[in-house]
Amino acid sequence: MQRVEDTIGVPRQLTGSLLDTAVRYAEERNWDVLPGAWLEMSAHGAPRCSCASAACPAPGAHPTRPDWATHAGGSAAAVRRMWDTQPHASVLLPTGRTFDALDVPEGAGFLALARMERMGLPLGPVVSTPARRMAFFVLPGAAAKVPELLRRLGWPLDSLGLVVRGEGDWIAAPPTPMGTGGRVQWARRPTAVNRWLPDAEELLSPLAYACGRDAAGARAR
Secondary structure (H helix, E strand, C coil), X not given: CCCHHHCCCCCCCCCCCHHHHHHHHHHHHCCCEEEECCEEECCCCCEEECCCCCCCCXXXXXXXXXXXXXXXXXXXXXXXHHHHHCCCCEEEEECCCCCEEEEEEHHHHHHHXXXXXXXXXXXXXXXXXXXXXXXXXXXXXXXXXXXXHHHHXXXXXXXXXXXXXXXXXXXXXXXXXCCCCCECEEEECCCCHHHCCCCHHHHHHHHHHHHHHHHHHHHHC
């Protein structure tokens, strides 16, 4: 995995904290950033989510308040103010603003990514999480049109394990720790070259094919 300081724009000396990275996302990618929950150590030495829920579906990587969408910040000063009160917070990126995300199972994601690269398709950043999911960044507006595009391709959305993250949703950003599986990472890092994101329609066919193949394999096992 590339170091965070080598992934965006001009290399800059960082302290390695989540705050430094959140500032970089706001300054150099113009992404809105949100502090989320974080991992703590329990009395038994096991990591647990700061929300204290034993059934937390995304330990250490989810918003901490119902009105989170109104508190995301897109400036370095706003980001620093937010982390002043939550220094251990995870780094969350709201979707539906500068990008949407096509969230797929990890096996399908790596299969589709390899195929897209062979085909020379335009690709934006791609996130890989410890929850064995991958998120492909695409232009905003994907959430409204992907169901109809899949229907035209002959793929039922509810059988693919593909989730479109748009307005009102978020993704966890590297290098956020999540659960007991490690940190969120870049499968395809942000660079100056992929600043311009693809439209969801450009990636949907190989993603749907890979998701369908992955689902069929899971059913056969």
